Amino acid sequence: MSKNIFSTSNITLSKSAVRQNVRFVKKQLADNVLLSAVLKGNAYGHGIKEMVSLFETANVKHLSVFSTQEAAEVCEVKKKSTQVMIMGWMEDEETEWAIENEVEFYVFEMGRFETAVHFAKKHKKKAKIHIEVETGMNRTGFEDSHLKEVIETMQANQEFIDFVGLCTHYAGAESITNYLRVVDQIQKYNEIYELFKENNLVPKRRHTACSAAAMSYPETQMDMVRIGILLYGFWPSQETFIAYQKSNGHGHDGLNRRVKHPLKRVISWRSKIMSVKEVPVGEFVGYGTSYQAAKKMKIATVPVGYAYGFARSLSNQGRLIVNGKRVAVIGTVNMNLMIINVTECKNVSKGDEVIMIGSNGKVNVSVASFSELSNQLNYELLSRLPMDIPRRVVI
Ligand SMILES: Cc1ncc(COP(=O)(O)O)c(C=O)c1O
Numbered sequence: 001m002s003k004n005i006f007s008t009s010n011i012t013l014s015k016s017a018v019r020q021n022v023r024f025v026k027k028q029l030a031d032n033v034l035l036s037a038v039l040k041g042n043a044y045g046h047g048i049k050e051m052v053s054l055f056e057t058a059n060v061k062h063l064s065v066f067s068t069q070e071a072a073e074v075c076e077v078k079k080k081s082t083q084v085m086i087m088g089w090m091e092d093e094e095t096e097w098a099i100e101n102e103v104e105f106y107v108f109e110m111g112r113f114e115t116a117v118h119f120a121k122k123h124k125k126k127a128k129i130h131i132e133v134e135t136g137m138n139r140t141g142f143e144d145s146h147l148k149e150v151i152e153t154m155q156a157n158q159e160f161i162d163f164v165g166l167c168t169h170y171a172g173a174e175s176i177t178n179y180l181r182v183v184d185q186i187q188k189y190n191e192i193y194e195l196f197k198e199n200n201l202v203p204k205r206r207h208t209a210c211s212a213a214a215m216s217y218p219e220t221q222m223d224m225v226r227i228g229i230l231l232y233g234f235w236p237s238q239e240t241f242i243a244y245q246k247s248n249g250h251g252h253d254g255l256n257r258r259v260k261h262p263l264k265r266v267i268s269w270r271s272k273i274m275s276v277k278e279v280p281v282g283e284f285v286g287y288g289t290s291y292q293a294a295k296k297m298k299i300a301t302v303p304v305g306y307a308y309g310f311a312r313s314l315s316n317q318g319r320l321i322v323n324g325k326r327v328a329v330i331g332t333v334n335m336n337l338m339i340i341n342v343t344e345c346k347n348v349s350k351g352d353e354v355i356m357i358g359s360n361g362k363v364n365v366s367v368a369s370f371s372e373l374s375n376q377l378n379y380e381l382l383s384r385l386p387m388d389i390p391r392r393v394v395i
Contacts, residue, residue, distance in 0.1 A: 038228030130165030268358030286331025
């Protein structure tokens with residue numbers, strides 16, 4: 001963007017927060033468990049390229065993405081030694097690009113497998129594959145009825161494949177309501193692993209765990225974990241956080257002093273006041289009649305609306321920080337802007353900073369607080385942050 005053209009909002013990413021979160025996650029892992037940082041969804045909205053180098057600086061050596069497109073973005077900036085894994089979408093013929101670039105990828109159906117073997121033969125280079133198996137989520141993964149064919153194809157093509165991983169994904173490890181389903185999945189995975197072993201097919205890494213599984217079901221950590229949300233400084237759910245607190249002194253140390261929260265939010269999102277005006281008592285504010293001034297008010301506009309990542313469902317609900325005070329969104333969030341109630345803010349004027357996610361040192365607005373209000377998960381709100389908001393790394 002030209003030097004004289006400004007974005008309506010800005011994102012900063014904290015290097016020290018990434019370090020702290022990586023340190024915390026590694027402390028939860030058993031020895032020799034490899035940490036793969038999940039970078040899908042534009043690194044949970046943080047910015048994929050920026051996050052690659054932040055994770056590398058924090059000594060993370062394995063990165064997971066959803067698609068070939070994301071893998072290509074990572075490959076543009078990553079260190080040679082950092083390993084990339086595609087967990088989801090690839091056109092079958094993109095396995096050629098992955099093989100040439102030594103990118104690992106999931107295989108969960110025969111078409112992709114056969115194409116991968118074809119290109120591995122063509123390039124005389126092994127395809128680095130992770131066989132994903134169905135254990136009960138019913139999303140992707142080879143079902144039982146396909147395992148015989150998978151095993152035979154692997155045995156017949158051993159010189160063209162590098163069996164890097166055997167993997168699966170849990171159907172909601174962040175909620176106790178899914179306990180029995182997750183436990184059944186763990187058992188099923190272990191049975192399938194045994195079946196592969198009996199056929200002399202031993203993966204280099206068994207991996208099944210996301211953030212919630214790694215925290216709440218430590219036996220799922222196996223040889224590698226695929227961690228997203230925790231590394232960005234958020235808990236997968238309140239339940240996961242409370243379970244952690246319960247087994248860690250309820251947030252207190254041995255001397256009964258409150259310990260600092262172990263995770264630190266990486267992202268801050270800020271904008272500026274666009275205009276300030278007064279509204280007489282009884283007037284409606286913004287489109288329609290969803291907000292009526294109960295007294296004479298001072299309102300301000302902020303140039304961030306639902307087209308810029310601030311959900312419309314936060315209408316009359318969202319909270320922001322202006323001049324150290326928490327203020328409320330009033331009326332409906334528009335496409336390009338929102339209106340906030342600054343009646344209680346002294347001396348507020350055009351150009352003053354507005355914090356949508358972050359803190360001013362004392363007051364804090366977190367994604368968790370407003371995603372609960374809007375009934376969205378942290379995951380959704382973060383990953384919907386538009387890619388073109390400028391991102392800047394800070395210490
Ligand atoms: C296959 C897979 N592994 C790992 C993750 C990371 O999950 P989390 O962000 O909860 O750690 C995801 C995210 O949904 C995923 O789809």
